[in-house]
Structures are given as C-alpha cells and as structure tokens.
Amino acid sequence: MTRALTTIGFDADDTLWQNEQFFRLTEDRFVALLGEHGAAAEISGRLLEAEKRNLGFYGFGIKGFTLSMIETAIDVTRGQVSSAVIGEILAAGREMAAHPVETLPHAAETLAALAGDYRLVLITKGDLFDQERKLAQSGLGDFFDAVEIVSDKTVATYQRLFARHGTGPERALMVGNSLKSDIVPALAAGSWAAHVPHELTWALEHAEEPAGERRFRKLVDLGGLVGLVREIG
CATH class of the missing domain: 3.40.50.1000 (HAD superfamily/HAD-like)
Structure with missing residues (x-):
C-alpha cells in the first residue's frame, strides 16, 4: 500500500x-529608548513600516531587524539620534543573537x-x-x-x-x-x-x-x- x-x-x-518573544522584548526596549520622540504605538508602527521596506534588502532575521531599528531611530528623531542610542540598539541586536535557545x-x-x-x-x-x-x-x-x-x-x-x-x-x-x-x-x-x-x-x-x-x-x-x-x- x-x-x-x-x-x-x-x-x-x-x-x-x-523566537518572536525576543523580538517583542527588544522592540519594547527600543520604544522606551525613543519615548521622548513619540507615542509607543507610533514608533512601533514606523518600525514595522521600515521592516516591510527592508525585507527585500536585508531579508528576515535579527540583522535586518537591527538595521530597521536604526533607520527608524534616525527617522523619528529627524536625524538627531545620539550615538549612545545607536550603541544601545546595536547592543540589543547582539543580545538577541546570543540568547539561549x-x-x-x-x-x-x-x-x-x-x-x-x-x-x-x-x-x-x-x-x-x-x-x-x-x-x-x-x-x-x-x-x-x-x-x-x-x-x-x-x-x-x-x-x-x-x-x-x-x-x-x-x-x-x-x-x-x-x-x-x-x-x-x-x-x-x-x-x-x-x-x-x-x-x-x-x-x-x-x-x-x-x-x-x-x-x-x-x-x-x-x-x-x-x-x-x-x-x-
């Protein structure tokens, strides 16, 4: 048969x-970093739009997500994001990549x-x-x-x-x-x-x-x- x-x-x-829970936790951290520049829902929405735009360039995963966070930070601060905040975003991406399975x-x-x-x-x-x-x-x-x-x-x-x-x-x-x-x-x-x-x-x-x-x-x-x-x- x-x-x-x-x-x-x-x-x-x-x-x-x-997997997704680590992205959500990192997104919460990212939104808190930029809290003085807009409401949480607005910042998250702009991050999602950046992710959509960047899928064709960076693909899926932590690296693309990290680059989209940096792009969004530049966007919502109108280019005034500090190097300290960029450093925090990069550190968050590295922590995601090192998190135990x-x-x-x-x-x-x-x-x-x-x-x-x-x-x-x-x-x-x-x-x-x-x-x-x-x-x-x-x-x-x-x-x-x-x-x-x-x-x-x-x-x-x-x-x-x-x-x-x-x-x-x-x-x-x-x-x-x-x-x-x-x-x-x-x-x-x-x-x-x-x-x-x-x-x-x-x-x-x-x-x-x-x-x-x-x-x-x-x-x-x-x-x-x-x-x-x-x-x-």
Whole structure:
C-alpha cells in the first residue's frame, strides 16, 4: 500500500523554539529608548513600516531587524539620534543573537517519534548564521534528514524542496506556526499543512486561515502531530 506521506517539513522559529518573544522584548526596549520622540504605538508602527521596506534588502532575521531599528531611530528623531542610542540598539541586536535557545513543548519527543519512519526536513527562513546557531543549540539537529535555510517561503520553495528531499509535495506535510509562510503556500504547492499556532506571531506573518482546504489541519500544539500523521497515513 502506498503511503499518503513520506516527508514532513518543519518550520523552526516559534514552531520548534521560541523566537518572536525576543523580538517583542527588544522592540519594547527600543520604544522606551525613543519615548521622548513619540507615542509607543507610533514608533512601533514606523518600525514595522521600515521592516516591510527592508525585507527585500536585508531579508528576515535579527540583522535586518537591527538595521530597521536604526533607520527608524534616525527617522523619528529627524536625524538627531545620539550615538549612545545607536550603541544601545546595536547592543540589543547582539543580545538577541546570543540568547539561549528555548525549545517549545513536545518538540523533541515529536521529532523522535517521527524520525526514521518519515523523511524530516527543517525548512526555515532568516539569517544563515543565526539559524545554524539556533539549530545547533536546540539539540534537535540529529532528527533531520535535511536542513534548508531559505530567503522566503513560496509555492515554488515547497515544490522544489519536497521534490528534492522526498517524493513531491503531494506526499508531504508542512508543519508551522505561520499561516502566511508555512501553511498557505504549502497548500498551494499541493502539500498537506498543519498549523500549530504560537501565542505571538509577527504582524507580517498574518494571513486568513484556509479552513475549507481539504489538506489543512490545525493543532493545539506539537503533541498532536504524531496522531495526525498516523491519521493521514
């Protein structure tokens, strides 16, 4: 009997380990630094706009976020930001890059239960150096048959990677917390997709839930993934 699934792709940030909470804490610190120049909501909004503009130049991750904070600081102070504040922003970025990895509940045991029976592929976007660091520190690397760090996640990304590391997207499942990056494009590529929501999701990763899609599933946490995989077949 032919299996429905041969390959399972996993997102990394906020699916296997904490990530967004460190961005939020750093953003709060940044807003406090510039508090005399505007309301918190206004500064955060201008930072988000800078991040949107800069994605095509710096990509996803801590380095791009740090550069966007510096740009926003220059913007909201009309070029009068002090070198001390710039130094604080750079220090905050370095602290993010050095923060210990905190794996999420059920990550290790779920990967252990599926490894060997399915081809497991880590599919993550962001800065190469930072993602490699987090994977190494997480202790989860040995569970994966392949690791792909990509600039973005699109329909073509999933078609290409699930063909390279499996038997095509139709017999693959993508697991992640981002509807925009992990779920919607994977479904469009022909894959199954399991949404594992995280309490914090970056504004630029929001999308409509594809509730009517036959291959879409939603889980409370990673603890339900093994049962779902067995159900699909």
